[in-house]
Amino acid sequence: MMEYTDKIKALQQKAGIEADGVASSKTWLHIYYLLFSSVPYDINVDSIIKVIQQKINVRADGYPWTKTWDVLYKLLIVESCADDFANFSDPENEKMLAMMSPEARPFAKELIYLSARKGIHIRIIDKTIDSNFGLSFYVGIFEKNKKGELVYVDKSPNYAQVAKLGEFIGLTYDQNSRVFNSFPKFEIVPAWSIRMNEEEVKEELSRRKMQNLKLLAIF
Template sequence: MEHIDKIKALQAKAGIEADGIVSSKTWLNIHYLLFGSLPYDINIDSIIKSIQKKIKVRIDGYPWHKTWDILYDLLIVKAEKSDVNKSIDLHNEEMLDNLPEEVVPFAKELITLAADHGITIRITNNTKNKFVPKDSNFTGNEGNYSIYNFGLAFDVKILEKSVADEPESDSPHYEKIAKLGESIGLTWTGNKKAYTTATDFVLRPAWAVRMKEVDMVKELCRRKKENINLLAIL
């Protein structure tokens, strides 16, 4: 595969235009895919070096072929193999089918990370999610919406081995699940002092980290109206 095709594949995964042109937008989105967060230093040379350090190649700020090869292998090839090799039970498969496409990779990764730590979780309906009607014009009524109107949240419950097929609402493992979720860019909305009760994760877009809630919702409305990926860094 040509390197430009690998670049296009990475851009497509990030939800931005797959044109093969490596712009600052491309690097910001690759950083987000790799780290689950935006970089503190938005200097492109610094971003490239932090990515190279993460993937353990020569740290020189120049995206030579080895950099693209490893990024493609890590974010595309291995991710696809992980989806095939990691068993996701029927319940979670059905729940994933009903989540927005932007949220699915995060939910899958959380299921996988939990399994790697010997914890089985179930994705459940988030009762706060009230999807915006497809025919909404999103004009002048943004104040009526919240992040939950865009499906950027899901509940999790832990399936204890001692109780066959019955998720537990209270478990000491929720603290671990909360930290695993936050390590991949999700926000745990539960009680961080107790960490024992089932609750939901919210996927706040990286581009909205420094935004007020009302401004974030306006941008989500715009993206929904124009059919733009909700998470892509534009």
């Protein structure tokens, strides 16, 4: 059986912070961001834990008991993801994933996996993975034609479903940003940027990239 400290480490890895297995206030802040795609206004740790517990439908007492970690792990770290993902392997996606930034890759991979579980085949679109400091990417939905070939689908109600899946794992869906005909864009918005304007965010991302610092980390 997996120890709860290992589950904490897995959640920390997903959040892009040091995976030490310690449920620090920083860890809870990042878990909150994964669930809500925003930072809490009340930064009291007990309050953050209670809000998270309410979100995942466990006893909201502010105490991080085992059940809390079990549910968080189930929601945010898809069990057997690596084995199941192999069933949805697509050479085009494998090529694009290998080229993506380390910050965006796990989000893109999980979005592909979760979409496939819903019967939706998506692909990461070429020539878009380096935009926005590597923190954004575009996807397209592909379906099999009569010959069994995967072809791009321009309009589909499944795009709304993919958007919801992306938001569930902490991505921001930019419905107004469409390139190469109509590929929807997903963005990873750093939690530390919540009170910055666009220019300030770009300056900070540039500084971190030049100094080889983690783009999403909260220092």
